[in-house]
Amino acid sequence: MKNYVILIAYEPWDWSTATEEQRAAFFAQHGAFSEFIDAHGKQVASAALDDTDTATTVRHVNGEVVVTDGPFAETAEMIGGYYEVELPDLDTAIEAVALLPPSYSLEIRPVIAVR
Amino acid sequence: MSEDALVRVVREEWGRLVALLLARYRRLDLVEDALGDAVEAAARAWPADGVPANPAGWLNTAASRRVLDRLRAEAMQQRRAPLLVTEVERRSGGTAVMVDPGGLVEDDVLRLVLMCTHPALGAEAAAALALRLVLGVSTHDVARLFLVPEPTMAARITRAKKKIVSAGIPLAVPGADALPERLDAVAQIAYLAFTAGYAPGSGSDLLRADLAGEAVRLVRVVLDERPGEPVLVALLALMLLQHSRRDARVGADGDLVLLGEQDHTLWHHDEIEEGLALLRSLGDAHVLGATAAGYLLQARIAAEHVIVGNAAQTRWHRIVDHYDALLRLAPSPAAELARAVALAEAAGPDAGLAALDRIQLPGSHRLAAVRAELLVRTGRLDEARVAYGEAIARCRNEAELEHLRRRRAGLAEDESTATCP
Numbered sequence: 457m458k459n460y461v462i463l464i465a466y467e468p469w470d471w472s473t474a475t476e477e478q479r480a481a482f483f484a485q486h487g488a489f490s491e492f493i494d495a496h497g498k499q500v501a502s503a504a505l506d507d508t509d510t511a512t513t514v515r516h517v518n519g520e521v522v523v524t525d526g527p528f529a530e531t532a533e534m535i536g537g538y539y540e541v542e543l544p545d546l547d548t549a550i551e552a553v554a555l556l557p558p559s560y561s562l563e564i565r566p567v568i569a570v571r
Numbered sequence: 572m573s574e575d576a577l578v579r580v581v582r583e584e585w586g587r588l589v590a591l592l593l594a595r596y597r598r599l600d601l602v603e604d605a606l607g608d609a610v611e612a613a614a615r616a617w618p619a620d621g622v623p624a625n626p627a628g629w630l631n632t633a634a635s636r637r638v639l640d641r642l643r644a645e646a647m648q649q650r651r652a653p654l655l656v657t658e659v660e661r662r663s664g665g666t667a668v669m670v671d672p673g674g675l676v677e678d679d680v681l682r683l684v685l686m687c688t689h690p691a692l693g694a695e696a697a698a699a700l701a702l703r704l705v706l707g708v709s710t711h712d713v714a715r716l717f718l719v720p721e722p723t724m725a726a727r728i729t730r731a732k733k734k735i736v737s738a739g740i741p742l743a744v745p746g747a748d749a750l751p752e753r754l755d756a757v758a759q760i761a762y763l764a765f766t767a768g769y770a771p772g773s774g775s776d777l778l779r780a781d782l783a784g785e786a787v788r789l790v791r792v793v794l795d796e797r798p799g800e801p802v803l804v805a806l807l808a809l810m811l812l813q814h815s816r817r818d819a820r821v822g823a824d825g826d827l828v829l830l831g832e833q834d835h836t837l838w839h840h841d842e843i844e845e846g847l848a849l850l851r852s853l854g855d856a857h858v859l860g861a862t863a864a865g866y867l868l869q870a871r872i873a874a875e876h877v878i879v880g881n882a883a884q885t886r887w888h889r890i891v892d893h894y895d896a897l898l899r900l901a902p903s904p905a906a907e908l909a910r911a912v913a914l915a916e917a918a919g920p921d922a923g924l925a926a927l928d929r930i931q932l933p934g935s936h937r938l939a940a941v942r943a944e945l946l947v948r949t950g951r952l953d954e955a956r957v958a959y960g961e962a963i964a965r966c967r968n969e970a971e972l973e974h975l976r977r978r979r980a981g982l983a984e985d986e987s988t989a990t991c992p
Contacts, residue, residue, distance in 0.1 A: 458656070458739040545656040545741035546691060547749070566738050 457497060457542050459567035460549050465533040466560050468507055482557055489555040493541050496548050500540040508534040533561055540567065573617035580626040581610055585707030586792060588631055590679035593742055596638050597655040599732050603704065605637035606630065653736045658682065658743040680705065681796040682742050684789075685753055688760040689740045696731040698764040701789055703728055708785050716782040717767050754797065755862040758806045761789045762866075765810050780817040787814060801859050804849050805866035811846035812873035815839040830876055843877050850874060861900055868897040887917035904932045912941055920948040936965035940975060952982055 474482075493499045508527040515522050527534060543549050546564065553562040585606070592602040609630045623629040645651070687701040695717060702708040702716070714724035734740070745753055768783025790807045797803065819833035828834075850871065856864040872893045879885050894910035907930045915923025923945045932938045943958035959979040966972045 460739075543739075545739040545743070546689075547741055547743065547745055549739070550691075551749070564738075568737075 457544055459500065459540060459542050459569075460546075461565045461567055462539040462541065462549070462553055463535055463563040463565065464537045464539075464556070464560050465563070466536050466557075467533055485555060485557045489539075489552055492552045492555055493539075493543070496552070497541060497543040500542055502537070502539040504537040505535065507536075573622050574614075576622040576626055577610065577613050577617060580630065581707055584627040584630070586680045586683055586705035588627060588634065589704050589707075590683040590742070591631060592634055592638065593655060593683065594657050594679065595635070596642070597657055597742075598638065598642075598652060599655050599736055600652060601638050601641050602634070605634040605641070608637050609633035655736055656739050656741040656743070658741065678744055678796055680792060682744055684757055684793050684796075685744060686735060686740055686742045688753070688757045689735070690753075690756050691738060691740055692731050692734060694760060694763055696727050698760045698767070698786075699724060699728055700731045701760060702764060702785055705792060706785055706788055708782070712782055712785075716764065716779060716785075718770065751802075751860065754793075754800060755802055755860065757793055758790070758802045758862060758866065761786050761793075762806060762810070764789065765814075769813075780814075780820070783814060783817070787811065799852075801853060802863035802866065804853055805859070805863045805870060808846045808849035808853070809866045809870035809873060811842045811849070812870055812877055815842035815846065815877065831881075838877065846870065847874060847878070856896065856900075865897060865901055868893050868900070872897075885916070887913050891917050904930055904935075908932065908937060908941060915945050915948075920945040924949070934965065936962040936967075936971070936975075939965065940971075943975075943978070947978075947982065956982055 471479075490499060511525075511527040513524050513526060513528060515524070541549070541552070543552065549564050553560075553564065556562060588606055589602060592606065593599060596602065612633050613626075613630060617623070684701060684705055687704055688697045692700070699713045699717065702713050703710060708716075710725050710728060711721050713728075714721040717724065719727075744750065765783050765786035768779045768781075768786065770779075787807070787810045790803055790810065794800065794803045794807065815838050816830070816833060818839070819835070819837035820828055822828045850867070853859070853863075853867055856867050859867060872890055875886055875890050875893070890913040891910060894906060894913060897906050898910065907926075911923050911926035911930065914926050924942065927938065927942050927945070930938060939958050939962035943955045943962060946952070946955035946958055956979060959975055959982070963972060963975050963979070966975060
């Protein structure tokens, strides 16, 4: 079994404008994903993140800690959440993330075991 | 004698041996070297001891010993490298077993091909890896095929192998719902390797056409495991019909010989026959998936060029029809351009020029080069000269540049004889 972090990116939109059907579809898609994970491996952790306009970036610049408003990179898409899962292989992980809402772009990153 | 036997077993059994060793030891970083060492050992032992009764089994045993030696040495140093995910592990729900029964699985080579051509790998890296691991083509030759320096190719292959292990790309056949797409990917990767062999480059293009033949072999290997698979049958037909003309494509002086001027006795007629038979076995494009249908239509176009005795007999209207069908399936500027060329042959240069006006191919010299040729045919030499200039300014390939310059120079002579009698 391998651990993967699944990074979820999407173009920001206003959840409060979502219709009942849209909300139900989102929950159903995340539900189907979780069921698939439980059937093939296990879920380690997950979180949904607040919008990037609430993000704070911290960097060391010339030995000073510099705090700036905003995310790492200004892109059309933002990281909106993640799952950490344990699955047999990449094919299973691809099959799993394909169940998530189609508006997402998904990045699958293997987790390095630090011994 | 023993040398021939070794060359043959390496050529025919390399992929199967790699697949077997990977399934058993799951160490992508060790298997290739171990097998290479085993081949070297055979080259020393077989001339003296005679060819063993089971040459592949001999190599398998020798390579296994090498892998075990390395594993023992690592155990002494307490180092453990990451392991490849295999089907056995997937099916058993993740209990990490170090050694699986190692029995011959029916589709072992298919699993290896699917691993090498996984869409999570870059297409060129996947093609290189498949040639290396499935067919045993040397890194030196793979580098030649793709026109990159050998160290660059070696690094590309190493990076792909590392990704397979760390990302968990399995040595496995996916479920029936995912398999068709993966077989399409196998076909696309094989065709990429094939066309790389025909990409104009410096040096001996003849040798690179031979390397394109390795891509044909890759398709045959997969077809052995999936007989009759339409996308592979269509691709093999396309490859054979194009590849059959390889010896006629290059003239005595190393120049490219265009289709209409090729010596037909240099064509490989057995390959043409096989390609045409494969085409007949496929039936209609409508019943095929998009990728297979695309190869089928391209193969039919290639077939039109080889079934006639000379260029004048070519049924250009049928070729235009095939391009129309291809464009409905997968619109691309390159296919539009090829269609315009066929249309010029079928309906005259003015029709071809009108078709060219609708094509957008930014940065490419080909559009301007074709326009120049067609303008010459309509007698608009001044405009042709300008178009040749445009093509020459954009062209980056020496052989093609030479051709374009010669054409433009020839144009000036025509005009001078016309204006100064």
